[in-house]
Structures are given as structure tokens and as C-alpha cells.
Amino acid sequence: MKLIFERSKPGHALTILPPLDVERTALPAALLRESAPMLPELSETELSRHYTELNKQVYGVNDGFYPLGSCTMKYNPRVDEEMAALPGFTGIHPLAPKTATEGCRKVLELAASLLEEISGMDAMTFEPAAGAHGEFTGVLLIKQYHDARGDSARRKIIVPDSAHGTNPATAAMCGYEVINIASGEDGCVDLESLKAALGPDTAGLMLTNPNTVGLFDPNILEITRLVHEAGGLCYYDGANLNAIMGHVRPGDMGFDCVHMNLHKTFATPHGGGGPGAGAVGCKVFLAPYLPKSAMLDEPGHCQVRSFAGNFLVVVRALTYILTLGREGIPQASETAVLNANYLMKGLREIFTPAFDRLCMHEFVLDLSDYKKETGVSALDVAKGLIDFGIHPPTMYFPLIVHEALMLEPTETESRETLDEVAEIFRKVAELGREDPEYLHTAPHKAPIGRPDEVAAARSPILRA
Amino acid sequence: MGHFLPSSPEERQKMLEALGLSSARELYRDVPDSVLLNGLLNLPEGLSELAVAEKMRGLAAENKQYKRILRGAGAYDHYIPSIVRYIPSKEEFLTAYTPYQAEISQGVLQSIFEYQTMICELTGMEVSNASVYDGATAAAEAAGMCKNRKRSVTLVSETVNPEVINVMRTYLYGAGTELKVVPAKDGRTDAEALKEMLSAETASFCFQQPNFFGQFEDAEKFIAAVKEAGAMVIMHCNPIALGLMKSPGELGADIAVGEGQPLGMPLAYGGPYLGFMATTKKYMRSLPGRIVGQTADADGNRAFVLSLQAREQHIRREKASSNICSNEALCAMTAGLYLAAMGPAGLKEVASQCLSKAHYLAAELAKVPGVSLAYSGEFFHEFVTVMPKAQEVLAALDGAGILGGLPVEGGLLWCVTEKASKADLDETVRIVKEVLA
Structure with missing residues (x-):
């Protein structure tokens, strides 16, 4: 994807301001900046296309299941x-x-x-x-x-x-x-x-x-x-x-x-x-x-x-x-807890819950055993889920659980979605057993593959 | 009652049964009986969408919308281009979380990378973070960056916005270190007093450009002295003024901070706003908050990630540079979008129109018998007038739908932006004249 600066063309601009209707004031030269900031020059069409393209490379709650534990990614009315x-x-x-x-x-x-x-x-x-x-x-x-x-x-x-x-x-x-x-x-x-x-x-x-x-x-x-x-x-x-x-x-x-x-x-x-x-x-x-x-x-x-x-x-x-009021508020919470327990039940046969008991609005899976068996980590599974169109859970948190995946489905998910999600987890788990390499290099269908974070920290490029 | 549950009561009952439970209350069996609520909370009955919209519209209608706002003091009424208002409301941008999963967050990450670039350009600095909460917390975080064991005292000019000073004081109270206020003289920092206050314990000096009273500080006069004393310079600057005025980088500041609200965010009774922060490469690793960096994926495609995370709370915990987690990402994207929509010429023109219109109003007001300008220095789009019957003047303006200057010590602090037409300003002067006649 092009950077906004790479789309810039001299003279392209929007017409925002009317002509100045009072006498123009000038600042003394000593106060003026010496070099103009390099800002992009675009027409409104180009600006709209740029941000629309960016928007297509973002996964929001409206896109689908977003079980980011501890983040409560419920639907935003x-x-x-x-x-x-x-x-x-x-x-x-x-x-x-x-x-x-x-x-x-x-x-x-x-x-x-x-x-x-x-x-x-x-x-x-x-x-x-x-x-x-x-x-x-x-x-x-x-x-x-x-x-x-x-x-x-x-x-x-x-x-x-x-x-x-x-x-x-x-x-x-x-x-x-x-x-x-x-x-x-x-x-x-x-x-x-x-x-x-x-x-x-x-x-x-x-x-x-x-x-x-x-x-x-x-x-x-x-x-x-x-x-x-x-x-x-x-x-x-x-x-x-x-x-x-x-x-x-x-x-x-x-x-x-x-x-x-x-x-x-x-x-x-x-x-x-x-x-x-x-x-x-x-x-x-x-x-x-x-x-x-x-x-x-x-x-x-x-x-x-x-x-x-x-x-x-x-x-x-x-x-x-x-909107929710006195009845809707507790109902939202109990449904969040219900959904979490229902999903945990659906996943229990696939991955090991860190604490296998009634949970509240979220739960943690411990993939240590699965990793020992397959070599596939919680990170690999999370990235594999992306290829199935859902947002990964929170990874490696809390710190007291190794190979942790933390799921919080929230109350704004249907039973069908939770059933489908359990099925996706099953497919990813099986994939890890059959072809671990495929998950080591997942995702394969996202706009980019896994970025090199080590290189990013070692030689930082923090601006265009 | 309204709700957003995509399930029916019957479906939820079946889900409970699948769990071997008979009621939702059983989900709360770990809660001690003595605190488990038995009845409903004392909240109003829920509302339908239509009813809640009516209720909220009613509340909004209880506010007064002025036809012209001639007040700034930290919140500025600039024109927001239509596309700048529209794009951030796209649902993907709006509803995504912090971009931890880079592969499906490139749009957010790239928008922040572009924002960081534009903030660097605007401030003349080398590294920008992805934003903090507002201009006041940006200054407070910057003060935190500058301190160490030997140098623990922060200096701030009295001409900095009092809200900013107050927030700095609160943050420094938390850290248990001292904030000293450098007095003002004729509406600007008293450079001599500053020089006397500098010591081997001074960590930093923070000033605002243009300052709270709209005056341009004679920054070159004191920046060298602060640096000579071994302290760091924090410049709190108005981003619109940066379209014209000398940048923090050009002046040799170590950290540039400011309130990004003028870059496309509405007044909104105080928020959401945007704190911008930029510094030199030397201090890059002590910046608080998110920073987006460029890298590549295995196929060599350009990619963006949250970078330098070793500074942050989720890795460093109590040793982190700040506790900040959520910042103002959508506002940062909005600011980038605003700067792109205005372009280099547009930004300069907004700044020039603000400057020119403020000077027009100041000159016209100063012609009214009894009215004078409090300070004689160069100013940007804010200025202080001294006049009798200030409260009556404000009331008369209010009656005409004009929000006049803010009462501050010594007079009224006016602000004029590009939105005010000559006709608005002439009407304002006429009303002032009538009241004072």
C-alpha cells in the first residue's frame, strides 16, 4: 500500500477556506519558520481513496468475532x-x-x-x-x-x-x-x-x-x-x-x-x-x-x-x-458470562482450559501441552485463526499461564457464532497436528505475513 | 428496554441447560451471598432507540450553540473539513482495538505512522509517539521524561495554560518531585527570573508558544540559558501556529508537545482531544506510549508494527516509561487526515487567516474608547484586552450569539480563528462600543 506521501502531487488540494476578508498580517521574520513542513498534497478523491484503502486493512468489531480477552470488544451501537x-x-x-x-x-x-x-x-x-x-x-x-x-x-x-x-x-x-x-x-x-x-x-x-x-x-x-x-x-x-x-x-x-x-x-x-x-x-x-x-x-x-x-x-x-436500563445492564453481564462458559465448553475438548471450572466473562486456555505435542505455539494458533476470518484472542497474558490464549466473547455474540468459532478452533488445532509448518508461518490470507518485529526494534524506522 | 443481544431468551435458556445450569444466577455462585444483589439496581427503565435519541437530543438542546466563538484558551474553534469528519466514523477504524495483531491492523498502523511523520514535520523533531491523552498530559509526560535522580526539579512558565500547569503539578505530585513556576512579566516569561531559578537540580523548563495570553515568547532568549544549565527544553506549541512560526526543532527544543485538538477535532466540551509528543532520536527510548515502526514481512512487503515496546507497561510493568495503554489513536488519525486535507499551503493559510483576523479584531477593539490591549508583544490568534464593564460586554455579546473572550486575570482573553468573518468581527466591535458608550 502506498503511503499518503507517495500519493502526493504538487498542486493537488481541497478548497476549504474562503479568501481572507481582512488585511493580511505578517509576522516578523525572526518568528517565522525557516523550512515548510512536508505535508502531502492530495485532491479530495485521492484522500478518500487512501483512507478507504487503509480502512479495508483494519479488522473491527463489525467485521466479525473479536474475542480479545480483557478488552471487552462488544458491539458498539x-x-x-x-x-x-x-x-x-x-x-x-x-x-x-x-x-x-x-x-x-x-x-x-x-x-x-x-x-x-x-x-x-x-x-x-x-x-x-x-x-x-x-x-x-x-x-x-x-x-x-x-x-x-x-x-x-x-x-x-x-x-x-x-x-x-x-x-x-x-x-x-x-x-x-x-x-x-x-x-x-x-x-x-x-x-x-x-x-x-x-x-x-x-x-x-x-x-x-x-x-x-x-x-x-x-x-x-x-x-x-x-x-x-x-x-x-x-x-x-x-x-x-x-x-x-x-x-x-x-x-x-x-x-x-x-x-x-x-x-x-x-x-x-x-x-x-x-x-x-x-x-x-x-x-x-x-x-x-x-x-x-x-x-x-x-x-x-x-x-x-x-x-x-x-x-x-x-x-x-x-x-x-x-438504552439498557435496570434490566438490560445485568442481562448484558450475565449473557457475557453465559457466552464465555458456553464457548469454554465448546473448546474444552480442543485445548486445555487453564482453570477448568465455571468462569466469569472470560477464560484462559493453556496450550503448553499442545505445544509439546505439535511444536505449535499459542502465537501460531492465534495467527492461524486470522486465516479463518476471526480476530485472535489475547496472547501470552496473564503472565502466570504459559502459552496462554485468553478469550472474552462478550454478550453481543450469538450461539451460532460461538458454535462456529469452536469449529474453527478445532480446524486450526487439527491443522497444527497435520501441518505445523503451515501454522508457524500463518497467517497466509491476511494483507501481510508476519512482520519482522525484531528488525523494527533494532533499527527503528519511525517516520516516512 | 433496549438491548444488543443477538440471542433470544429461549436460546439463552438452552445454552444454560447445555452447561448443566438452570438459571443465570447460578453463573454467579462464586460471589459471596452477602454481596450478591437480590433485586434490580436503582437505574431507570431501559429505552428504545427512538426514546433514547429523543432524550439525548433534549439534553443537547439545553446547551447554547453560539453562532460565533471568540474564545480559545486551550480549545479552538476551527473549521473541520467534511471529509475529516466523515472518515473516522468508518466502522472498521472506529471499532478496532489497539493494533496488537499487525497482520489485520495495517490500516490503523499505517495511519499512525503517517501521523507520526506529519508531527515530526510540523515540529521539526525526529521521533513522534502515537499520541497521549491531551496537550496537558503530554506536557506532564514530557516533564517525567526529563527527570533523573540528580535533576528532579521541573520549571514551567506562568504563561503556560493553567490547565496544563495544574496537570503537570498533579503528575509530579504523583512522582514526588517538585514543580516551580517561573513568573511572567508583561505577558511573557520573565527570562531573568528563569535564569535565576535554573540550577544543577533543574530537569527541564516548559514554555508555551504562543503562550496562554497569545503572546509569542522570545524563546531564543532563554533556550540557550536552559541548555547551558544542563536542563532540557519542553516546548508546548499550538499546531496551527506551526504552519507559520519557528518550530521546536528549529529553536533547539528537546521535546515538542501540544494540544492536537485544533487539527480536526471539535470543541466537544473538552474531548476527546489529542496530545502530541515528539523528540530527538537521543530521547526516543524514553518516550511514553505507543510508537509505530516500519518493517517488512517474510516476503519483503512493507509492514508496520507497534515498536520499541520494551518501554511499555505490558512488558516493563513497574519499570515502564509510563502506564499509558489506550491513547487517542482515532484522534491521531484525524489529525493526520486534517493535515493532509489542508496540505502545506492550506495549513499556512489557516494560520495566516487566524493571525490576520485576530489582529484585525484587536486593532478595532483598541480603537474603542476605554479599551486597550494588555500586552504589547507579537501575538498569534489570541490577545488580552483591558476594558471596563467586561461582564456586561460578554452578556451583550452572548445575547447576539457571540461567545466573547474568556475572563482571565487582567482582562478578557480573545481568540479569533479562520471561521470568523469580517462581518462577525465588526458586529462584535459594534456591540462592545454600544456597551461602553
Whole structure:
């Protein structure tokens, strides 16, 4: 495929601006740039064709099955997009007077009240622009709380070894020492390891429940009690909230603060890697530490992003929650869990589940034995799936399972699709036994074959 | 109630039965009884598509849409070409995840590679990342890149957007290091004060060009001093102004950051926006976030991948350069698309029209008795006026559908973009005159 710069022809352009209707001002030469930026020159037709060609080389949720574990790739309703594109929302300046932004503020207030109810929290901020940004905000709440009490000895954040990489990275960004604790054989928090890690230096615990192997930790109440007893606070990573909405709430499990990924659980699209929104909720005692925008409110508060955050993502999430309502929200979650269990059952005969028991919204397959038998890795299987028209699962995560494939089908898949997917996995598994080389070099039907990532890192080419 | 389930209750019951379960509640048997919810949450009843659309339209209608916005201060009302609004709504771009699976994500990867290239061109830097959340977090992340054990103090000019300073302060509070604000003098950085504040502990100095008050900083005057002190220079710049003004690369900045919203993103009450970040090859491996690199597949076809991942949280965990995971990919693609739609001549013309129209309004306002400009330096598309009865002026403009300048310390901060016509600006001046008469 041509780069946009390779399509550029001198003099090709769109007609966007009218002629200037006031006298032209010139800047002093000392302020002017010396060399013009090399930007492409295209007509609108050429521009349209270029991006359409790019778009054909992208696999989205609308293309087909997208079981990317931990990413909740559910269907993104079109009406949410339409609402987010209303000029009454897109045309509003973030620093317009309050009298002119009544609607935007109602959107935020309403979304906050609904998400507080879903998460069991008392207050909310929409400043964080993504999940990891929400984690950062949540851990800052914990830090401010301890600091305000003069409790400066609390320097450590406990994170299970099954956690997303963002958890330890977040704790480190907040100046904390990260204590990784081992998971038990059942994939859940090992209570003895937790007890051993807890002490007067514990600032808090970061945990997702259901955890990253797709299991609801049955000891959750004991875990949060132990952390509180040691004087620490509990942070809920909402990455896996899609399993439990309307069935159990982080606030009731003993968590003090939580982030929710509006771009996962609440059906707003991922955009190829953002924009998202990581709304953060907390219990009332942490509410004074929530970020507040400097210009919108009185200055001096902590602030993690300019203005009110990714507002249009909140519009989409609100549209979604209002559509589903009190009955639809729990139904979405229980169907996500049902679909995951149904798919796991369909795959159990083909690959080994890492934890062969009832799962929540996702599950992990362990291909270690299959690899020993065939030489075909989880990566090879993932790439082989591409040739059958489905998106691969998350690979090699969580780190506690070797040769892991993590599947999260979400609630927006039909029984037929799940049956077909099981059949595709069976075909790929058989292919690996008959012709392992074919899978070592898969995919064969994608726009490109496997790219050389080592070369990319060794001699980086990062621009045209 | 609305839903998006492609299965009927009967089908779901059969699936439960296939699992040997009789009800969905059994799926939650690991949840302790004391916290398993018994009834429904206190949420409203679900709505049909028609009803929810009516509800949301009603909320949107409670906002006021101005016919002309003469306010910036970090969010800029530029014209967005139709094709720039349309292409990012294509469902594949819109609904894909981060491009971990390169073989079926070349479109996203290439769009980011092209964006990175254009940001490098615009800023005159060598390496761009794939975006961060917004201009404020870009500055905060940049400050984080510059610190080390010996050099831990970050300096920021008072003339940087207060939202940016606040976010920097929050990030540095997280890291437990200090942020010091360099005072302003006559609407620009006080270069003498800066020189006095530089020390062996200074990690970096961040300034904004043009600054919060629209003024061009005399950057050459202080960049050399900062570098001499062994600290790094972070330049927070307006991407439209870069169509005309000296780039961070030309000025010798180490890191260029900025708010990418003017490149094709609507005001949208604050977001989604786009933080751009670019640096020199020397600091490439300490950049936060995704970076797309070019490579080849086994057949030698050009291919793009997420590269230099050894910096990132999913590999390095607590030792990562940042915790960032999701960024603003679709906004980055939008910015690339905007820059391609404008082209080199178009970008320069937008910048020139903003500059010219802002100067026209400033000159006309300054002719009104009682009105003066707060600062005398060169400015781009924002300027501060001093006038009596500022609140009454804003109210009168509001009545005419015009959002006037933002009240800031010392006056009103106006912004004029290419969207304002001479007639709009003349009407504005007329209203100001009437109020002050």
C-alpha cells in the first residue's frame, strides 16, 4: 500500500477556506519558520481513496468475532455515535459560561449517578481519558488520603502477579514501591501471601475481580477486610466490570475507589487504541480528593487532564446505559458470562482450559501441552485463526499461564457464532497436528505475513 | 428496554441447560451471598432507540450553540473539513482495538505512522509517539521524561495554560518531585527570573508558544540559558501556529508537545482531544506510549508494527516509561487526515487567516474608547484586552450569539480563528462600543 506521501502531487488540494476578508498580517521574520513542513498534497478523491484503502486493512468489531480477552470488544451501537455527533454536544466550548452548558453538565451528572449506582460508589470524575489514566487517578486518591493524614510511612502498593501491566506501572508513577504477590494455584489471591505483604507500610491494594484468568475471587470480602485492617485502601481495576454489572458491586465488595472503562464495558468504541474514558468513582471519604478542572472550578485541586475529560465518550456511554436500563445492564453481564462458559465448553475438548471450572466473562486456555505435542505455539494458533476470518484472542497474558490464549466473547455474540468459532478452533488445532509448518508461518490470507518485529526494534524506522 | 443481544431468551435458556445450569444466577455462585444483589439496581427503565435519541437530543438542546466563538484558551474553534469528519466514523477504524495483531491492523498502523511523520514535520523533531491523552498530559509526560535522580526539579512558565500547569503539578505530585513556576512579566516569561531559578537540580523548563495570553515568547532568549544549565527544553506549541512560526526543532527544543485538538477535532466540551509528543532520536527510548515502526514481512512487503515496546507497561510493568495503554489513536488519525486535507499551503493559510483576523479584531477593539490591549508583544490568534464593564460586554455579546473572550486575570482573553468573518468581527466591535458608550 502506498503511503499518503507517495500519493502526493504538487498542486493537488481541497478548497476549504474562503479568501481572507481582512488585511493580511505578517509576522516578523525572526518568528517565522525557516523550512515548510512536508505535508502531502492530495485532491479530495485521492484522500478518500487512501483512507478507504487503509480502512479495508483494519479488522473491527463489525467485521466479525473479536474475542480479545480483557478488552471487552462488544458491539458498539450506532445510535451512540449519532448522539455523540450532535452539534449540541460537539460545538460546545469547554470554557463557555455555565448558563450555556446546562446540557453537557446534565450529561455528566446523570452519567455519574448511574455509574455510581452500578459500581456502588458515592462520587465520580470523568477527567481520566483511559483505563490506565483512571488507575493513576484512583491511586492518587489513595496517596492524597494518606498524605492528608500525615501517614507518610505507607510507601507500598500490593499488586497480584496476574495483574495487567498498567497496575504496577501506575503504582510506580504515583511514587509507590510495588509489591507483587503470587497467585494461588486456583488463580486467585493467595491469602497467606497477602497477609505476609501487608503491614504499616501498605498504602493499598490494586485488584481486578473477576481477575485476569476470568475467575471471581470467592475470598474477596476477606481480602478487602485484611487490607483495611492493615490501614491500606482497596482500588478496583474495572477492566473486568462487564462480568458483574447489576449482580455485585465493587463498592459492596469493600473497594474504596474504582475506575470503569467506558470504552469497554459501556460499549463505546476503541478507535484502534483510543479515545477511551476511565471514569473514576470513590467512596464519600475520598471525594474531597477527586480531581477538579482548574478553570471550571476553584484552582488548587489535583487535575489529571484538561477540562472535563473525553466528554463525547461519556455521551456514548450514557446513551448505552439509558438504552439498557435496570434490566438490560445485568442481562448484558450475565449473557457475557453465559457466552464465555458456553464457548469454554465448546473448546474444552480442543485445548486445555487453564482453570477448568465455571468462569466469569472470560477464560484462559493453556496450550503448553499442545505445544509439546505439535511444536505449535499459542502465537501460531492465534495467527492461524486470522486465516479463518476471526480476530485472535489475547496472547501470552496473564503472565502466570504459559502459552496462554485468553478469550472474552462478550454478550453481543450469538450461539451460532460461538458454535462456529469452536469449529474453527478445532480446524486450526487439527491443522497444527497435520501441518505445523503451515501454522508457524500463518497467517497466509491476511494483507501481510508476519512482520519482522525484531528488525523494527533494532533499527527503528519511525517516520516516512 | 433496549438491548444488543443477538440471542433470544429461549436460546439463552438452552445454552444454560447445555452447561448443566438452570438459571443465570447460578453463573454467579462464586460471589459471596452477602454481596450478591437480590433485586434490580436503582437505574431507570431501559429505552428504545427512538426514546433514547429523543432524550439525548433534549439534553443537547439545553446547551447554547453560539453562532460565533471568540474564545480559545486551550480549545479552538476551527473549521473541520467534511471529509475529516466523515472518515473516522468508518466502522472498521472506529471499532478496532489497539493494533496488537499487525497482520489485520495495517490500516490503523499505517495511519499512525503517517501521523507520526506529519508531527515530526510540523515540529521539526525526529521521533513522534502515537499520541497521549491531551496537550496537558503530554506536557506532564514530557516533564517525567526529563527527570533523573540528580535533576528532579521541573520549571514551567506562568504563561503556560493553567490547565496544563495544574496537570503537570498533579503528575509530579504523583512522582514526588517538585514543580516551580517561573513568573511572567508583561505577558511573557520573565527570562531573568528563569535564569535565576535554573540550577544543577533543574530537569527541564516548559514554555508555551504562543503562550496562554497569545503572546509569542522570545524563546531564543532563554533556550540557550536552559541548555547551558544542563536542563532540557519542553516546548508546548499550538499546531496551527506551526504552519507559520519557528518550530521546536528549529529553536533547539528537546521535546515538542501540544494540544492536537485544533487539527480536526471539535470543541466537544473538552474531548476527546489529542496530545502530541515528539523528540530527538537521543530521547526516543524514553518516550511514553505507543510508537509505530516500519518493517517488512517474510516476503519483503512493507509492514508496520507497534515498536520499541520494551518501554511499555505490558512488558516493563513497574519499570515502564509510563502506564499509558489506550491513547487517542482515532484522534491521531484525524489529525493526520486534517493535515493532509489542508496540505502545506492550506495549513499556512489557516494560520495566516487566524493571525490576520485576530489582529484585525484587536486593532478595532483598541480603537474603542476605554479599551486597550494588555500586552504589547507579537501575538498569534489570541490577545488580552483591558476594558471596563467586561461582564456586561460578554452578556451583550452572548445575547447576539457571540461567545466573547474568556475572563482571565487582567482582562478578557480573545481568540479569533479562520471561521470568523469580517462581518462577525465588526458586529462584535459594534456591540462592545454600544456597551461602553
